[in-house]
Amino acid sequence: MEQITRRLFEMQDLKYRDFNAKLIPDTDKEKVIGVRSPQLKSLAKEMQKSGYWEEFLQELPHSYQEENVLHGYIIGSMKADISVVLNYLEVFLPYIENWAVCDVISPKIFKKYPEMVYDRIKVWLKSEHTYTVRFGVVSLLQFYLDEQFRPEMLDLVADIHREEYYINMAIAWYYSIALVKQYETALPLIESRTLAPWIQNKSIQKAVESYRISDEKKAYLRTLKIPSVRKK
Numbered sequence: 671m672e673q674i675t676r677r678l679f680e681m682q683d684l685k686y687r688d689f690n691a692k693l694i695p696d697t698d699k700e701k702v703i704g705v706r707s708p709q710l711k712s713l714a715k716e717m718q719k720s721g722y723w724e725e726f727l728q729e730l731p732h733s734y735q736e737e738n739v740l741h742g743y744i745i746g747s748m749k750a751d752i753s754v755v756l757n758y759l760e761v762f763l764p765y766i767e768n769w770a771v772c773d774v775i776s777p778k779i780f781k782k783y784p785e786m787v788y789d790r791i792k793v794w795l796k797s798e799h800t801y802t803v804r805f806g807v808v809s810l811l812q813f814y815l816d817e818q819f820r821p822e823m824l825d826l827v828a829d830i831h832r833e834e835y836y837i838n839m840a841i842a843w844y845y846s847i848a849l850v851k852q853y854e855t856a857l858p859l860i861e862s863r864t865l866a867p868w869i870q871n872k873s874i875q876k877a878v879e880s881y882r883i884s885d886e887k888k889a890y891l892r893t894l895k896i897p898s899v900r901k902k
Contacts, residue, residue, distance in 0.1 A: 671726050677713065678736050681705045694735070694768040702735045707774075710736060714743035727758055731765050738766065742775040752783045756790060763794070766801040769836050775805065776812055784818045795826065800834045807840040815851045824848060824859050831866075842869050846876035849891070850883055860894050867896040 687704025691697070717723040723744050732738050741762060748755045755777055766772050780787045787809070794806030807830070810823055827844055830837065845865070848856040863870060874895055878888040 671722070671729060674713075674717075674726055674737065674740070675734065678703050678705055678734065678740075681709050681713075690735075690770075694770050697735060697768050701733065705736045707739075710740050711743055714740055714747065718744060718747065727762070730762065735768075735771070738771040739774055742771055746774065746776045747778065749779065752779055752786060755779055756787075760790075763797075763802045763805060764799055766799075766805070769801070769804065769839075772801045772804050772836075773808055780809065780813050784813070788814070788818075792826065795830060800832075800837060803830065803832065803834075803837050804840045807837070807844050811840075811844045811847055815847055819852055819855075821855050824856060828859065828865060838866070838869055839872070842872035842876060845869070845873035846880070849873070849877040850880050853883070853887065860891070863894065863896055867898070871895045 681703075683704045683706065685704075686706060687699075687702050690704060691699040691702045694702070714723075717726065717740075727741060727744060732741065745755065745758050745762065748758070759775070759777070791806045791809050791814075794802050794809075797803050797806075807827060810827065814820070814823055824845075827841055830841060832838065845856065845860070849860070859865070860870065860873065865873070874891045877883060878891055883891075
């Protein structure tokens with residue numbers, strides 16, 4: 671929608687655009703307008719109240735990063751039937767091109783339908799699309815490491831064997847939070863050293879950075895890092 675694009679350019683901050691573009695190096699800088707998150711969230715709420723959000727969600731692909739982020743915010747705050755939310759989400763997922771768009775999508779309604787969403791997550795984790803897989807992992811991290819946690823989820827993530835940096839970083843992030851929230855259950859997997867070395871070490875690195883893990887546990891986790899193999 672042209673009026674939305676015009677609104678976004680009216681909020682443009684060129685210095686912020688230059689900063690933000692560096693965080694998403696895989697995205698063409700020309701596709702980044704430079705609008706801060708609070709402004710995007712405010713616009714998303716305005717669109718939902720005025721009723722023209724639906725037309726915007728149907729116009730894919732978008733041209734700019736901020737349009738995609740706006741799309742993600744709208745889905746994340748939708749109060750429609752869960753099947754409707756999931757439909758909008760699955761239409762959008764293949765169009766996500768970077769982690770910044772992927773990670774802003776956090777549908778609050780997921781908490782009300784953990785079984786249905788979990789079934790979808792298991793499908794997303796097997797996708798060929800990088801950011802659909804990442805979204806699945808991040809969803810497990812956000813919604814399934816507390817009362818909805820199941821030990822099988824640790825293995826579900828461990829079964830992902832991909833080369834993409836942004837998938838593996840999400841996996842390491844997931845295990846680091848699992849070590850914070852579900853230490854006794856997650857620890858045996860780390861002790862087994864069956865994860866890829868980079869994921870194992872990055873998971874431990876991020877976990878020991880948390881103030882929610884005791885110094886004693888941090889010291890032990892450091893002993894579980896896999897030494898890098900030097901090429902001769």
